[in-house]
Amino acid sequence: MKSIAPLFLLPVAAITCPAYGIQYLSVQQAQTALYPQANQFTENFIELTATQKEQIESISDVRQRWKQQKTWKAYKGDEFLGWFIVDKVIGKHEFITYAAAISAQGEILNIEIMDYRETYGGEVNEASWKSHFKGVDKNSPLELEQDIPNISGATLSCRNVTNGVKRLLALYEVALKP
């Protein structure tokens, strides 16, 4: 094993709540990742009625926060492969955007995180360390919305995304099911 050097001696300065985010996939990239065999995606944005929102919440026990849900139909030629849905859930403090593929029969096929964000109450303001971050050199002021750092720490639960997927399955039952 190679030796690793702890960096406890770096000077630390508190900065108010930096928010870090990373975009893993655009909508188009997520579509390709979830449906690699598809050659067409048909936009099918759903406008939910108050009754439908209540039904979704009743089925999933998760709140449907918005009226519009962005969905696409994935096709390979004339063959309908399933639904592609972009959704957001609140993470620890910030929204996490993810994409889900749901089959024509209402089964979850795959999930990808598109955009992940975290907010921190303190940050290291140290030039050599900052230089590791995307778009920042040692002369730059620390900016928000940088690439999220690699974090080791007590495991954060992904229960929020799990609940989001439960809500999407309820959305399928209420608004997408043929």
Add this chain to the structure above:
Amino acid sequence: MKTTNYIKRMKPLLGTFVEVGILDSETKDIHQQNRYFEVAFKALQTIASQMSFHHEDSALSQLNKSPRRWVSLPKETLKVLALAKQLGEQSAELFNCTVGGHLVQNQKLPDHFPHRFNLSGSSMDIEIKQNQARLITPVLITLDGIAKGYAIDFALEKLQSLGVQSAWINAGGDIKVIGEIKLPIHRRKVSQTNSLEPLTELTNCALATSQISRDLSVTLPSQIVDTQGIEAQEGLISVATSQAWLADGLTKVLALLPENERQQMAHQFSAEYFCSKAS
């Protein structure tokens, strides 16, 4: 090295957020990149499915539901079970994967067991032969942390078998880096401020961190169970060693040891550790 040199993907897996990163010089071909991620996430999912305590039909649950009977298990589950048993033996049972009963009783893990189970046991309660394992007493095995670490080791081996040389996986704080990557690591201090501190740069190494806390929350639902009456000091403990499963397991072992005994234990496993008090 800037993060722009990496291609990364993230999925919710293993109860947390799992990021796979590959040096972009590995391949510029989008389809090949997708293939690498598909293989890595499939490997992670394989381990998650086999060793989930939460899923009633997982291989681990089949073992937990069948005390005193030999149960045929997939080779990966047998491997992690053997590693857990070995780590228990080598750490004077400070690492104890038989505490599932405690966690069920504390409502941290689901109760889908019709039989009466023991709150905990020891590595002696697990027997393994060829492709089977048996629980000598009705304990409940929970592999959580080391299964997560093993999933990382396993997925990176799969990537290497495809010819990938430089990559990393971060599964909710358990991280392993292979090849020509120097990965700067921060450590999350989950406290009132949810602050970060710089910790180290990882190269060809695995790192895991556990937070020892009396306060449990929805976002941090894990719990370190002490079956030997040891009062673990609150704080953070990170362990670096060659394999992710061992790094994760050792965080629990060192958390339950007094400071003056930690160095000797870490040395026994060729590991390094860093502690800090909770703030």
